[in-house]
Amino acid sequence: MTNVSDALWPYVLAVVAGLFAHACLQLGVSMLTLLNSHAIGSGRAHAAVLRLSFSYSLGALAATVGLVIALTYIFTSLFPFYSTLEWTLLAGLIAGVGIAVLLFYYRRGKGTLLWLPRGFVEFASSRAKKTKNTVEAFSLGLMMVIAELPFLIAPIALTAAILSGQPSLERSIGIGAYSLAACLPLFSITALIGSGHKISTIQRWRENNKNFLQWSSGLTLILLSIYVFAINVWSAV
Secondary structure (H helix, E strand, O other): OOOOOOOOHHHHHHHHHHHHHHHHOOHHHHHHHHHHHHHHHOOOOHHHHHHHHHHHHHHHHHHHHHHHHHHHHHHHHHOOOOOHHHHHHHHHHHHHHHHHHHHHOEOOOOOOOEOOOHHHHHHHHHHHHHOOOHHHHHHHHHHHHHHOHHHHHHHHHHHHHHHOOOOHHHHHHHHHHHHHHHOHHHHHHHHHHHOOOOHHHHHHHHHHOHHHHHHHHHHHHHHHHHHHHHHHOHHHO
């Protein structure tokens, strides 16, 4: 992808759109609210709850950074020059994930139950309930990012593909900026908890806005796939 440095802004727009879709996905937020609910319900001090929440968010950040770095390295090694075929496949992946978000991300009915298998939900809920220290919270945050990879793979792969064509400094800045922005909802909730907001208020907001988050994320990915195809395949024809 040698032309990215000469025409960067269309790709910046693509990364921002992918980042928006990434931030709308709710598994990490769902588990964070569950973790805090258990911690508060068990009578933990406010400072202890805040430490668990912050550690969880750091774990999610570490996992996101690791995934972006890994995919960027893979793309740099395997695809030093992108052809229309690679871009077509990437656009297809993004579109497929977008459709999956629209169709499967939330379970039908009230509440904010996600697509996850029941067994994993029970396991993750049990882990959240048993989390008592910052190391366990960190690992739980890391695990949730890995668990949501079937949906996160689209925006992260797009970002990695674009960053793989950049110089080392710009690539490092891009990885850090994307990862921090993607985890901003988690750190925002941690800040809200620290300022005294109730978990029930946050959960109520999630339930009231779940359709917006689902449709915004899914449609953004579908439109993004068309955009990526247009600037990299149609323009090359």
